[in-house]
Amino acid sequence: MGTVAAVLLLWGVAGLPGVAAGDVVPVRLVQGQTAEELDAEAQRLYDRGIQHYQQGQFREAIEAFERVLTIFQEIGDRESEGTILNNLGRVYRHLGQYPQALEYYQQALFIRREVGDRAGEGTTLNNLGLVYYSLGQYPQALEYYQQALAIGREVGDRVGEGATLNNLGLVYYNLGEYPQALEFYQQTLAIDREIGNRTGEGTTLIGLGAVYNNLGEYPQALEFHQQALFIHREVENRLMEGATLNNLGLVYNNLGEYPQALEFHQQALAIRREIGDRAGESATLHSLGVVYYNLGEYPQALEYYQQTLAIDREIGNRTGEGRNLIGLGAVYRNLGEYPQALEYYQQALAIVRELGNRPMEGTTLNNLGAVYRQLGKYGEALDYLQQALAIRQEVGNRAGEGVTLDNLGLTFFHMARPAKAEQHFFAAIEVWESLRGGLTDDNKISLFDTIAFTYSYLQITLIAQNKTETALEIAERGRARAFVELMALRLSGQSQEEFVPPPPPTLAQIRQVAQEQNATLVEYFLVELEEKYGMVENKLYIWVVSPTGEIAFRQIEIADILNNASLAELVDSSRIAMGVRGRGLGVQPRDAIEIVPNPGTLAERRTSRLQQLHQLLIEPIADLLPTNPEDRVIFLPQGELFLVPFPALPDADGTYLVEKHTILTAPSIQVLELTRQTGRGDGETGGRGEVLVVGNPTMPTVQLLSGETLSLSSLPGAEREAAAIADFLGTEALIGDAATESTVLERLPQANIVHLATHGLLDDFGYGIPGAIALAPYGNNDGLLTAGEILDLKLNADLVVLSACDTGRGEITGDGVVGLSRALVTAGVPSIIVSLWKVDDAATAELMQQFYRNWQESGDKAQALRQAMLTTMQQHPE
Structure with a gap:
């Protein structure tokens, strides 16, 4: 009797650096030998067991394999008995029942050594490494993998060699040693493609995608995972399909695209529950907790973290346990329950240090530093954050490095050391901007929205040092970046690969744009920070750049003018009072309530709210605007201010802004310059x-x-x-x-x-x-x-x-x-x-006819529109 062939694929759980995140990366079992003279009943049962395994029906697979095992034990076929014991170990590992898996693998190893089955011995050594990896015992896992790799190369088992190289890459991934992980994965991928191992190729692509995700190289991460998903669906491998979907969710979470992340995680969870993949279920529940944490929905995050912590403790997954303790600490920190947060973080720190998991250690130290900063214990905060920064730079975790630099900047700011805060915020921005290369336009926008507060931190710090002009550079640097890059790419005529994005404009270039436009530029920046970002601010910064290059700065406390009302609510209510839905599709928010005031109050409400906007946005800079109504004023809004109808803002006397100025708007100064470069002026x-x-x-x-x-x-x-x-x-x-x-x-x-x-x-x-x-x-x-x-x-x-x-x-x-x-x-x-x-x-x-008539006469669109509006206002005063 010969030995029965083993099946290849399993996965493992690893810690993903960040606030508190999880990752699932696949690993593989080594293939054994093909059966030659197997009893027909045993062959039928064996084939059934393999089929159940591949479909994720693990309990049914165990039943079939146990019946085959009885047959081989009765006929004394020790070699095949060793193979079935190995397969049973594999199934129990998938169920997260690691003690049973170890017991079966040890029995299989004893038999295979006894009968001199070197290839089978290598298979089982590899699989023992997988169990120790799953338990977070990386030194033991590496020891078994090295033994398995030597045997695989000795007997010329290319499949087994590729599997073990993949698993070595996974250990180094979890240790945060990403260059070594990439090296092992690349070797594995070459072998998989050489021997036509499609399933193995898909597995390795997931590993590569996971490494690039942790390195912050998101385009590569998405590309590798999409390739892997295609392969695993093609070969109908449900187990690996679930792993790939979960990892795609992790990448979109890092990009701040939370609806997509939730969608992928929910798909993964359904598959993993369907096939009884307990450890995979735990990892995906944790991933869902991370998304809800990032959305600020802390009760849901707590629920998911508690579920996954229970599973990880049940199956003995120490890495998962540490990961969930970090997640629970993060939630309690944001709820302001600092003692509980510290307790969870300290428990997590002990576990991740015991495991030697450097990325998770960096995460835990960062989060401990954040808690001590919020407690006002700045010395302890700096100590933990400096340790975290060193680890994150050492392992190449760029996104984590940016988070820790932000935390260091906040700590120095609260210590009244603005120069040091400025240094760290600038460094954080450099990190965030390095992550944008190669992303799609939508992904760039989403990524920016997740890190926009860094630009706010830096501007606050600069203005605290009276560096108002440098703050203008940062305000411009932090707006419409994806728009600028898309326009610049179109203008360049280059391919995406050749294109180098233009740098943000300098002060000299900002002055030059004002001069070339022959306009007064008014740039707004809203600073709206909540306590969860480390400081509470609700201010409006305004810079006015004259055509002669002079730059003036004004700072307004929004609450003082709006009496603690929300600016967003004021803008929206102003637009509703003006009747903004005239020709829209009529699609309203699901929870919207249409309020129809009586006609007498509508005009009063409209005027009152628009005057409030004028008081906030125009009055603080009115003395800086040109007195000639034909001189151009270009407003550069931000956030909710994009929806403000600037020409219709009335002053206290009821005079509309369009009566005093020729008004244009643009998303950024750099977009203005790129528009000018299209080469077409007003006429x-x-x-x-x-x-x-x-x-x-x-x-x-x-x-x-x-x-x-x-x-x-x-x-x-x-x-x-x-x-x-x-x-x-x-x-x-x-x-x-x-x-x-x-x-x-x-x-x-x-x-x-x-x-x-x-x-x-x-x-x-x-x-x-x-x-x-x-x-x-x-x-x-x-x-x-x-x-x-x-x-x-x-x-x-x-x-x-x-x-x-x-x-x-x-x-x-x-x-x-x-x-x-x-x-x-x-x-x-x-x-x-x-x-x-x-x-x-x-x-x-009438307005549009008058506009076209004026434009034909003057060749100046802005002036033509202003005059048309004034004419229409005279003819239709209401």
Whole structure:
């Protein structure tokens, strides 16, 4: 009788550095020999056991293997008995029952040595290493792996050699020795591809992805995991599919894309519970706890951490236990329950030091330092944080290094040592910005939103030292970075691989932009920090840069003006009072309540709220703005301020800002400069002289994520507007069925003026619809021209008008407003006019006709729009 072939794949649990996180990285068992003369009943049972194992049906696999074991023991086939004992050990390890797994492996090792089965001996040594790895006993695991590797090479077992190299990579990954881990994984990948081992290849790709995730190299991490997921689904390996899905969730969590992270973790959890993978279930429960922790939903995080801690203690997973103690400590720290937090962290520190897990040790030391800082014990805080920083730099954990540098900066700030705080915040920003290379546009935005507070910390620290101009550089450095890089990439004509992003502008370059624009630049920065970030701040910073290069700074306490009200609430209520939903798709937040005040109070409320915004945003700098109403003022908002209708802000006397100034807005100074580099000024055009006007298309039906169907109403006022504009511009408007998405897409690149009067989508409110413009559906086109589709175009228009209320808003992120206006600018349009509040249909048509008339006469879009607004205000004072 010959020995029965072993199955290859298992996984292990490792600690992921960070606030408190978990990771699942796959490991492999070594293949044994093929059976030659096996009893038919034993072969049938063995095949059944293998099938159950591969499908994750571990209890059924145990039953089949135990029956095969009885047959081999009865007939005295010691070699095959050793193989079945090895397989039983493998299944019990998957169930997290490590003592039973060790017992079976030790029996298998004794038999294989007895019969001189060198290949089988190497298999079992490898698998014993896996158990000790799972128990967090890395020195013992390394010892068994080294023995297994020597035997595998001696007998020429390439599969076994690759498996052991993979597992060595996993140990070094958990020890934080990432270069060694990468070296072992690369050797494994070469062997897997050489021998055509698809399952092994997928396993190794997960390991590589996990290392790159911990190194903060997220594009590579996503790429390796996506490759692995494809392979494991192709070979129908549910066990490894679950591991890969969980790891993808970890990468998206690090990027701050929490909905995607939750989606991947929930998929992984379902698979792991379905197949009875206890250790994998524990790891995914912990990962879910981490996401809810990052979302600030601490009760849910506690629930997940408690569940996974119970599982890890039940199965003897010391690494998992340490990981969950870190998570529990982090939750109690953010709840302000510092004694409990310290207790959990100290328990975790003892475990991770016992295991020699350097990344988790760095995490625990960092978190201990954060607690002592919050307790005002700055000496202890610095001691722990310096230890954490040394470890994180040693193991190459860039994201962890950034976190610890932030904590050191905060500690020095609270110690009234702003110069040292500045040094560490600058270092943290350098780290965060190094993580952006190669990410997609969306991922860059998400990553920035998770670390934006570092820029706030640094500005507070600089202003505390009266370094207001350097703070302006940081304000500019911390805004619209993904937008800038996307625009610069388009302008460069280079491939993504060749492209080097432009550095943030210096003070000299900021002054130069003001001079070239011949405008006064007004840059706002909102500092809204909660206690969980180490300090409470609610301030508004304003810099005013004159065309002559002079820079002035003003600092405003928001609470003093708003009486502790929320700025976001004030902006939103102002927009509602102005009737901002005039031509939006009508999709409101699920919890929104529409309040219709009586007409007498509506105007009063609108004026009061807009005057409050004027008091906050304009009055502190009114003396710095030009006195000539034709001089340009370019506002550079941030956060909620992107939604402020600056021209409509009235002063205490009721005079609107547009009556005093010619107003433009932009997301950043650097975007202004890149727009100028398109080479088209106010009087120039880049298209072929065509005009595209669209009004009241045959409306599409929108399918919401909930399954609900939304029928869009017809807009006869928009049709009249489009007809009047088209007649004035000497063209024919696309109306009704003629305004199809395909026709508009075909004509957009050739047009130099585009006027769209139709429904526009504000944002998705969680319904899953991207920013879009409603057009007529036809054929395969759904009639929704999305921001994503616009980004794929190369436009030559000098001007696009979005005459649909709220069309241009989009989602507010640290990158500015991510919506249609951003997409159009990136696609090459230097100027966009967007409606921000409701205007009567007749007044809208008159306003736009007057604008085009003024523009034809003056060649200056900003002046033309201002004069058109003033004329319309006189004719329609309400």
